[in-house]
Amino acid sequence: MAAPQRFWLLKTEPTAYSLDDLKRDGRTGWGGVRNYQARNLLRDELKPGDGILFYHSNAEPPGVAGLARVTRGGHPDPTAWRKGDVHFDPASTPTRPVWFQVEIEFTERFPRFVPLEEIRACHELQDMVLLKRSRLSVQPLEKHHFDRIARMGRRTSTGSARPAEAR
Protein backbone atom coordinates (compact mmCIF):
# COMPACT_ATOMS: atom_id res chain seq x y z
CA MET A 1 0.00 0.00 0.00
CA ALA A 2 1.15 3.55 -0.73
CA ALA A 3 2.45 5.62 2.18
CA PRO A 4 -0.31 7.40 4.13
CA GLN A 5 -1.05 10.88 2.82
CA ARG A 6 -2.70 12.39 5.88
CA PHE A 7 -2.93 11.65 9.56
CA TRP A 8 -5.74 11.64 12.11
CA LEU A 9 -6.38 10.99 15.76
CA LEU A 10 -9.55 9.01 16.52
CA LYS A 11 -10.88 8.89 20.06
CA THR A 12 -12.73 6.00 21.62
CA GLU A 13 -13.66 4.97 25.10
CA PRO A 14 -11.96 1.59 25.45
CA THR A 15 -14.83 0.25 27.56
CA ALA A 16 -16.99 0.74 24.45
CA TYR A 17 -14.48 -0.20 21.74
CA SER A 18 -10.76 -0.59 22.36
CA LEU A 19 -7.74 -1.14 20.14
CA ASP A 20 -7.80 -4.80 21.20
CA ASP A 21 -11.37 -4.99 19.88
CA LEU A 22 -10.15 -3.59 16.55
CA LYS A 23 -7.27 -6.07 16.54
CA ARG A 24 -9.76 -8.89 17.04
CA ASP A 25 -12.13 -7.55 14.35
CA GLY A 26 -9.42 -6.58 11.88
CA ARG A 27 -11.64 -3.90 10.36
CA THR A 28 -14.61 -1.90 11.56
CA GLY A 29 -16.96 0.88 10.51
CA TRP A 30 -16.06 3.96 12.56
CA GLY A 31 -19.62 5.12 13.15
CA GLY A 32 -21.65 6.75 15.89
CA VAL A 33 -19.93 10.14 15.71
CA ARG A 34 -22.56 12.82 16.36
CA ASN A 35 -20.64 16.06 16.15
CA TYR A 36 -20.77 18.16 12.99
CA GLN A 37 -17.12 19.08 12.81
CA ALA A 38 -16.05 15.49 13.27
CA ARG A 39 -18.73 14.40 10.80
CA ASN A 40 -17.38 16.78 8.15
CA LEU A 41 -13.89 15.35 8.56
CA LEU A 42 -15.16 11.76 8.30
CA ARG A 43 -17.29 12.59 5.27
CA ASP A 44 -14.84 14.74 3.32
CA GLU A 45 -11.28 14.38 4.50
CA LEU A 46 -10.36 10.87 5.66
CA LYS A 47 -9.15 8.78 2.72
CA PRO A 48 -7.97 5.19 2.26
CA GLY A 49 -4.36 4.87 3.33
CA ASP A 50 -4.49 7.72 5.86
CA GLY A 51 -2.76 6.98 9.18
CA ILE A 52 -4.63 6.93 12.49
CA LEU A 53 -3.49 7.37 16.08
CA PHE A 54 -5.91 5.26 18.10
CA TYR A 55 -6.64 7.21 21.29
CA HIS A 56 -8.28 5.85 24.43
CA SER A 57 -10.31 8.54 26.19
CA ASN A 58 -11.97 8.29 29.58
CA ALA A 59 -9.38 5.66 30.36
CA GLU A 60 -6.91 5.22 33.18
CA PRO A 61 -4.66 6.58 31.91
CA PRO A 62 -5.91 8.22 28.71
CA GLY A 63 -3.52 8.04 25.75
CA VAL A 64 -2.58 6.51 22.42
CA ALA A 65 -2.73 2.71 22.31
CA GLY A 66 -1.52 2.14 18.76
CA LEU A 67 -2.10 2.69 15.06
CA ALA A 68 -4.78 2.02 12.50
CA ARG A 69 -5.39 3.09 8.92
CA VAL A 70 -8.33 4.19 6.85
CA THR A 71 -9.50 1.51 4.40
CA ARG A 72 -12.63 3.26 3.09
CA GLY A 73 -13.46 6.97 3.00
CA GLY A 74 -16.66 8.71 4.09
CA HIS A 75 -19.95 6.88 3.54
CA PRO A 76 -23.32 6.99 5.36
CA ASP A 77 -23.27 5.80 8.98
CA PRO A 78 -25.81 2.95 9.16
CA THR A 79 -26.13 3.17 12.96
CA ALA A 80 -28.12 6.40 12.44
CA TRP A 81 -31.11 4.57 10.94
CA ARG A 82 -31.03 1.51 13.19
CA LYS A 83 -33.99 1.92 15.53
CA GLY A 84 -33.06 1.13 19.08
CA ASP A 85 -29.38 1.84 18.49
CA VAL A 86 -27.98 4.43 20.89
CA HIS A 87 -26.84 6.37 17.82
CA PHE A 88 -30.25 6.26 16.11
CA ASP A 89 -31.22 9.59 14.54
CA PRO A 90 -34.56 9.80 12.69
CA ALA A 91 -33.28 12.85 10.78
CA SER A 92 -30.84 10.62 8.88
CA THR A 93 -32.17 8.32 6.16
CA PRO A 94 -30.49 6.12 3.54
CA THR A 95 -31.53 8.57 0.81
CA ARG A 96 -30.60 11.69 2.82
CA PRO A 97 -27.91 10.64 5.29
CA VAL A 98 -26.88 13.13 7.97
CA TRP A 99 -24.10 11.14 9.63
CA PHE A 100 -21.05 9.54 8.08
CA GLN A 101 -18.43 6.99 8.99
CA VAL A 102 -15.22 5.59 7.56
CA GLU A 103 -13.87 2.05 7.66
CA ILE A 104 -10.59 1.49 9.46
CA GLU A 105 -8.28 -1.46 9.98
CA PHE A 106 -5.90 -2.45 12.73
CA THR A 107 -2.23 -1.67 12.09
CA GLU A 108 -0.32 -2.13 15.34
CA ARG A 109 -0.61 -2.08 19.08
CA PHE A 110 2.27 -0.14 20.63
CA PRO A 111 4.56 -2.17 22.87
CA ARG A 112 4.39 0.89 25.10
CA PHE A 113 1.12 2.83 25.65
CA VAL A 114 1.70 6.58 25.22
CA PRO A 115 -0.16 8.40 28.01
CA LEU A 116 -1.66 11.86 27.50
CA GLU A 117 0.61 13.14 30.25
CA GLU A 118 3.64 12.32 28.11
CA ILE A 119 2.15 14.03 25.07
CA ARG A 120 1.53 17.11 27.22
CA ALA A 121 5.14 17.07 28.35
CA CYS A 122 6.60 16.90 24.82
CA HIS A 123 7.57 20.26 23.37
CA GLU A 124 7.13 19.08 19.79
CA LEU A 125 3.52 18.13 20.42
CA GLN A 126 2.22 21.35 21.99
CA ASP A 127 0.27 22.37 18.88
CA MET A 128 -1.72 19.14 18.64
CA VAL A 129 -5.48 19.67 18.51
CA LEU A 130 -5.68 17.17 21.35
CA LEU A 131 -4.06 19.67 23.69
CA LYS A 132 -6.04 22.67 22.47
CA ARG A 133 -9.54 21.47 21.57
CA SER A 134 -9.55 18.21 23.40
CA ARG A 135 -13.25 17.41 22.88
CA LEU A 136 -13.17 16.89 19.13
CA SER A 137 -13.29 13.11 18.52
CA VAL A 138 -11.77 13.16 15.03
CA GLN A 139 -8.73 15.39 14.86
CA PRO A 140 -6.27 16.27 12.09
CA LEU A 141 -2.60 15.60 12.86
CA GLU A 142 0.63 16.81 11.35
CA LYS A 143 2.87 14.04 10.07
CA HIS A 144 5.49 14.96 12.65
CA HIS A 145 2.93 14.48 15.44
CA PHE A 146 2.05 11.04 14.11
CA ASP A 147 5.68 10.02 13.66
CA ARG A 148 6.73 11.34 17.04
CA ILE A 149 4.02 9.50 18.95
CA ALA A 150 4.66 6.31 16.95
CA ARG A 151 8.32 6.50 18.00
CA MET A 152 7.30 7.04 21.61
CA GLY A 153 5.05 3.98 21.46
CA ARG A 154 7.79 1.87 19.93
CA ARG A 155 10.26 2.88 22.64
CA THR A 156 12.98 4.06 20.24
CA SER A 157 12.76 7.42 22.00
CA THR A 158 10.94 8.51 25.12
CA GLY A 159 10.71 12.19 24.31
CA SER A 160 11.01 13.47 27.83
CA ALA A 161 14.37 11.77 28.28
CA ARG A 162 15.70 13.28 25.08
CA PRO A 163 17.85 16.37 25.54
CA ALA A 164 15.98 19.54 24.62
CA GLU A 165 18.86 20.75 22.45
CA ALA A 166 18.52 17.64 20.27
CA ARG A 167 15.23 19.03 18.98
Added chain:
DNA sequence: GCCAACGTTGGC
Protein backbone atom coordinates in the same frame (compact mmCIF):
# COMPACT_ATOMS: atom_id res chain seq x y z
C1' DG B 1 -28.43 36.18 14.90
C1' DC B 2 -27.62 36.74 19.89
C1' DC B 3 -26.86 34.48 23.94
C1' DA B 4 -28.43 32.05 28.24
C1' DA B 5 -29.54 27.58 29.51
C1' DC B 6 -28.51 23.10 29.04
C1' DG B 7 -26.12 18.73 27.93
C1' DT B 8 -21.90 16.17 27.02
C1' DT B 9 -17.06 15.18 27.12
C1' DG B 10 -13.31 13.72 29.37
C1' DG B 11 -9.27 14.70 32.50
C1' DC B 12 -8.50 14.57 37.08
Added chain:
DNA sequence: GCCAACGTTGGC
Protein backbone atom coordinates in the same frame (compact mmCIF):
# COMPACT_ATOMS: atom_id res chain seq x y z
C1' DG C 1 -17.90 12.07 41.21
C1' DC C 2 -16.52 16.79 40.18
C1' DC C 3 -16.45 20.32 37.14
C1' DA C 4 -14.30 23.16 33.25
C1' DA C 5 -14.63 23.48 28.50
C1' DC C 6 -17.38 23.74 24.88
C1' DG C 7 -21.02 22.29 21.52
C1' DT C 8 -26.11 22.57 20.87
C1' DT C 9 -30.71 24.34 21.51
C1' DG C 10 -34.25 27.52 21.47
C1' DG C 11 -36.53 31.90 23.00
C1' DC C 12 -36.51 36.36 21.66
